[in-house]
Amino acid sequence: xxxxxxxxxxxxxxSMGTAHASGGEYHPELMKQxxxxxxxxxxxxxxxxxxxxxxxxxxxxxxxxxxxxxxxxLAALGFTEDEIKEIAAExxxxxxxxxxxxxxxxxxxxxxxxxxxxxxxxxxxxNDAAAVDANSALPPDLSLMAKARIGGPDYVYSFxxxxxxxxxxxxxxxxxxxxxxxxxxxxxxxxxxxxxxNQITDELVExxxxxxxxxxxxxxxxxxxxxxxxxxxxxxxxSMGLKxxxxxxxxxxxxxxxxxxxxxxxxx
Amino acid sequence: MSSPEWKNPxxxxxxxxxxxxxxxxxxxxxxxxxxxxxxxxxxxxxxxxCLIVMVLTGFFLAMNYTPHVDLAFDSVERIMRDxxxxxxxxxxxxxxxxxxxxVVYIHIFRGFYYGSYKGPREILWILGVVIMxxxxxxxxxxxxxxxxQMSLWGATVITNLFSAFPIVxxxxxxxxxxxxxxxxxxxxxxxxxxxLLPFVLFAVVGLHLWALHTSKSSNPLGIxxxxxxxxIPFHPYYTIKxxxxxxxxxxxxxxxxxxxxxFFGEPDNYIPANPMVTPAHIVPEWYFLxxxxxxxxxxxxxxxxxxxxxxxxxxxxxxxxxxxxxWLDGSKVRSAKFRPIFKWFFWVLLADFIFLGYxxxxxxxxxYVIMSQLATAYYFAHFFVILPLLGKLEKTAQLPExxxxxxxxxxxxx
Numbered sequence: 001x002x003x004x005x006x007x008x009x010x011x012x013x014x015s016m017g018t019a020h021a022s023g024g025e026y027h028p029e030l031m032k033q034x035x036x037x038x039x040x041x042x043x044x045x046x047x048x049x050x051x052x053x054x055x056x057x058x059x060x061x062x063x064x065x066x067x068x069x070x071x072x073x074l075a076a077l078g079f080t081e082d083e084i085k086e087i088a089a090e091x092x093x094x095x096x097x098x099x100x101x102x103x104x105x106x107x108x109x110x111x112x113x114x115x116x117x118x119x120x121x122x123x124x125x126x127n128d129a130a131a132v133d134a135n136s137a138l139p140p141d142l143s144l145m146a147k148a149r150i151g152g153p154d155y156v157y158s159f160x161x162x163x164x165x166x167x168x169x170x171x172x173x174x175x176x177x178x179x180x181x182x183x184x185x186x187x188x189x190x191x192x193x194x195x196x197x198n199q200i201t202d203e204l205v206e207x208x209x210x211x212x213x214x215x216x217x218x219x220x221x222x223x224x225x226x227x228x229x230x231x232x233x234x235x236x237x238x239s240m241g242l243k244x245x246x247x248x249x250x251x252x253x254x255x256x257x258x259x260x261x262x263x264x265x266x267x268x
Numbered sequence: 269m270s271s272p273e274w275k276n277p278x279x280x281x282x283x284x285x286x287x288x289x290x291x292x293x294x295x296x297x298x299x300x301x302x303x304x305x306x307x308x309x310x311x312x313x314x315x316x317x318c319l320i321v322m323v324l325t326g327f328f329l330a331m332n333y334t335p336h337v338d339l340a341f342d343s344v345e346r347i348m349r350d351x352x353x354x355x356x357x358x359x360x361x362x363x364x365x366x367x368x369x370x371v372v373y374i375h376i377f378r379g380f381y382y383g384s385y386k387g388p389r390e391i392l393w394i395l396g397v398v399i400m401x402x403x404x405x406x407x408x409x410x411x412x413x414x415x416x417q418m419s420l421w422g423a424t425v426i427t428n429l430f431s432a433f434p435i436v437x438x439x440x441x442x443x444x445x446x447x448x449x450x451x452x453x454x455x456x457x458x459x460x461x462x463x464l465l466p467f468v469l470f471a472v473v474g475l476h477l478w479a480l481h482t483s484k485s486s487n488p489l490g491i492x493x494x495x496x497x498x499x500i501p502f503h504p505y506y507t508i509k510x511x512x513x514x515x516x517x518x519x520x521x522x523x524x525x526x527x528x529x530x531f532f533g534e535p536d537n538y539i540p541a542n543p544m545v546t547p548a549h550i551v552p553e554w555y556f557l558x559x560x561x562x563x564x565x566x567x568x569x570x571x572x573x574x575x576x577x578x579x580x581x582x583x584x585x586x587x588x589x590x591x592x593x594x595w596l597d598g599s600k601v602r603s604a605k606f607r608p609i610f611k612w613f614f615w616v617l618l619a620d621f622i623f624l625g626y627x628x629x630x631x632x633x634x635x636y637v638i639m640s641q642l643a644t645a646y647y648f649a650h651f652f653v654i655l656p657l658l659g660k661l662e663k664t665a666q667l668p669e670x671x672x673x674x675x676x677x678x679x680x681x682x
Binding site for chain 2: 252
């Protein structure tokens with residue numbers, strides 16, 4: 001009976017969960033991908049991260065900032081110190097103070113210098129207002145995007161690949177759905193009208209490592225890169241986890257043996 | 269049990285002036301514990317383990333955290349990215365909160381099942397309720413500190429509840445906020461309180477243990493230990509059993525830390541707090557969901573009490589009713605083992621509580637509202653109607669002579 005109650009509760013929970021995903025608005029199931037960083041043994045694929053970085057650099061970074069990632073972090077993608085210096089130096093950084101920290105004269109707006117490896121990624125716009133002005137809405141910072149949405153990397157992938165030419169029947173007839181000519185219809189975006197036009201196409205960038213430049217490949221690569229940007233500690237975390245678990249399981253097994261031994265003569 | 273004669277002259281000298289060694293002996297080798305405790309009795313020591321993990325990780329996090337609305341979110345991300353093992357500290361702390369509640373919920377429901385709250389353990393039980401309330405306050409304020417969207421909006425919704433109280437409501441809310449909205453002063457005072465409350469927790473845990481060591485542990489049979497052979501010394505029997513339990517617990521805990529660190533969290537909290545954008549669904553952390561469902565279930569005025577105040581009262585009452593539990597449950601028999609009808613109602617209550625948790629996560633619309641109302645009504649009926657009636661009507665099974673006779677009989681049968 002006890003099991004029956006629990007089973008009934010579980011069944012009820014599950015059946016209701018699927019019917020009412022995302023507060024009544026219909027969205028198709030996320031396009032679940034197999035990621036190299038999935039699971040207990042999952043790790044980032046450095047080559048994939050570099051391809052993703054290339055896409056961010058050539059495409060996304062014209063609108064989206066990545067303000068929590070520093071150029072020095074690119075070492076995790078296999079760039080050498082000199083390469084990182086070069087990458088950083090291509091960007092210009094505007095500071096409200098002089099190189100010695102002193103305040104600027106009124107007529108100087110900024111002190112401008114090339115970025116250094118210790119700098120965070122230089123954003124495409126001076127501030128949010130400038131970003132809104134240049135686009136129809138604020139392009140969100142992407143540093144944490146891969147863990148700031150339900151579904152994580154699968155959501156970001158689905159969003160990027162979720163711009164069909166035609167609005168599906170079940171959404172077109174949904175009450176509350178208003179088509180918007182100025183926006184892009186997206187299957188997964190709340191309210192369906194995204195301010196971001198479709199970006200993912202075949203041959204979006206030319207990969208240096210010769211990987212076939214398909215749309216799917218591009219989307220997977222940029223999402224892997226964004227997941228790294230959000231969780232740069234993942235490789236270290238998962239490999240430490242294996243060692244800690246191995247230790248804990250051995251320790252716990254020994255504690256159990258000791259417990260059996262100590263309790264051997266006590267009926268309980 | 270009397271203190272041992274200390275042979276070491278240094279120990280003897282110290283102990284005659286400050287009897288720490290005698291005290292340690294009293295609470296370990298000299299502390300009699302029922303011989304029949306099952307693994308559900310591990311969760312007390314596990315809860316203390318959680319508290320220690322939280323205090324230690326929190327202490328190091330505090331060294332790197334900045335309680336300012338403009339800097340808090342980024343300081344947490346700096347911990348995650350640049351502080352040595354900062355990600356480990358933070359994920360231990362974040363998941364540690366969930367583990368603490370899992371452990372404490374099991375501890376509480378173990379108390380429900382075995383009637384651990386009954387005399388002479390009423391004060392022990394009430395101190396436990398106080399601990400639970402302190403934990404909830406601490407966890408709520410801690411969740412505000414990363415200053416993500418759910419931090420800000422969760423804090424806004426929960427602090428606003430206090431405005432439901434007549435006359436003093438608005439004053440309390442302003443006091444909580446330190447201003448006229450959830451803003452920098454709120455974050456500052458929540459941080460200060462979040463750092464203070466664990467010390468209060470330690471103090472109340474101390475009282476909880478003091479009360480425990482006075483009345484001694486209850487046990488699955490629910491009868492007091494009378495004969496010498498009913499009890500065994502805490503050390504080494506329960507020290508090793510608790511240590512083994514901790515090993516299993518840490519395997520469970522660290523699985524989440526290393527492989528699913530955001531399993532219990534809300535993705536929205538990785539979006540920096542923005543007072544201009546309200547999230548589509550504001551949901552509290554999972555351990556608050558049953559109370560949140562009860563809060564939202566009261567959608568109607570009760571005489572002169574407006575719905576909002578009614579919800580707040582119901583929410584607080586859902587925990588405070590536990591204080592009265594030793595007197596609401598009139599049955600002379602403690603353990604559900606010997607209470608054939610109560611046993612069923614225990615499982616229904618547990619299912620109801622889990623169901624309330626599920627409803628707390630759902631949007632406030634039909635059919636969830638009516639379900640919440642029914643589940644809430646049942647929850648209170650359990651304490652105010654079912655338990656008092658059972659105390660009078662239930663025909664309980666025959667209790668064993670003593671713990672040792674029951675244990676020995678069981679092992680003969682086996």
